[in-house]
Amino acid sequence: MDSSSFSDLVDFLRMQPLLTLAIAAIFLTTLGGMIRRSAPMAGGFVRGVGNLGLLAALLLTIAQVTRFTTGNDFALPQLDMPAQVVEGGETRVPMDRDGHFWIRATVNGVEQRFLVDTGATLTAISPRTATQAGVPQRQFPQAVNMRTANGNIRAELATIDELRFGNVVARGLDAVVAPGLGDTNVIGMNLLSRLAAWRVEDNTLILVPNHPQPVTES
Numbered sequence: 087m088d089s090s091s092f093s094d095l096v097d098f099l100r101m102q103p104l105l106t107l108a109i110a111a112i113f114l115t116t117l118g119g120m121i122r123r124s125a126p127m128a129g130g131f132v133r134g135v136g137n138l139g140l141l142a143a144l145l146l147t148i149a150q151v152t153r154f155t156t157g158n159d160f161a162l163p164q165l166d167m168p169a170q171v172v173e174g175g176e177t178r179v180p181m182d183r184d185g186h187f188w189i190r191a192t193v194n195g196v197e198q199r200f201l202v203d204t205g206a207t208l209t210a211i212s213p214r215t216a217t218q219a220g221v222p223q224r225q226f227p228q229a230v231n232m233r234t235a236n237g238n239i240r241a242e243l244a245t246i247d248e249l250r251f252g253n254v255v256a257r258g259l260d261a262v263v264a265p266g267l268g269d270t271n272v273i274g275m276n277l278l279s280r281l282a283a284w285r286v287e288d289n290t291l292i293l294v295p296n297h298p299q300p301v302t303e304s
Contacts, residue, residue: 111139177252181289189273191251193219198271200251202291206274209249210241210264215271221246221263241266249277254295256280 118133179187179202187202193211196219211221221244241262249256256277264272278284283294 107139108143111136111143114139176295177254177293179252179291179293181291187291189251191249191271191273193249193271194221194247195219200271200273202278203272203274204278206272208241208276209246209259209261209274210267210272211244211246211261212267212269212271213263213265214269216244216263219246221261252293254281254293 114136115133116136118129118131118136120129122129122133179189182188189200189202191198191200193215196215198211198215198219211219215221241264244261244263246259246261247257249259260276278293280296281293282296283292285292
């Protein structure tokens with residue numbers, strides 16, 4: 087393996103902390119089994135550490151998948167995954183002439199335009215929006231495949247401190263920075279599913295959050 091390939095491998099593993107943890111745990115488990123023959127206590131200890139690493143990787147993977155695919159919100163501050171809070175009052179969004187619902191929202195106080203996409207698993211922002219709004223990268227960067235109405239795209243996990251539109255306020259919102267969307271920002275199901283209700287009536291999207299918030303005039 088040349089230096090370039092090794093560097094690419096290291097960069098990939100840095101983007102996949104759970105995979106790195108699992109690989110390290112498998113290595114320790116195998117190593118412990120090998121040295122256990124000549125040094126039973128040391129080998130047993132190393133193998134035990136490897137087994138604990140595998141268990142941790144499994145539990146963290148289950149928690150992350152559950153967080154992003156259900157309405158359950160698991161707070162994992164040690165992995166920079168804070169609890170999410172969505173608040174606000176009913177907001178009505180008329181359908182645009184292109185047949186989509188577009189929302190003027192603020193990301194950390196910076197105004198941006200968002201497409202409401204019920205086919206998107208996660209809320210997504212463009213790299214330009216992330217830079218302008220100061221959306222930080224996670225402590226442990228991790229790439230994911232995001233499902234949208236137009237197919238799957240590659241993206242990197244992030245957290246939006248505050249996303250606000252109408253009477254809806256989402257704080258500590260899981261999101262992704264998605265170069266594959268160009269300059270488009272998307273409000274996904276991870277925000278919509280945490281509202282009290284949402285529906286479409288007479289070409290109007292009606293969002294009913296759990297707790298009313300005052301409207302901030304721009």
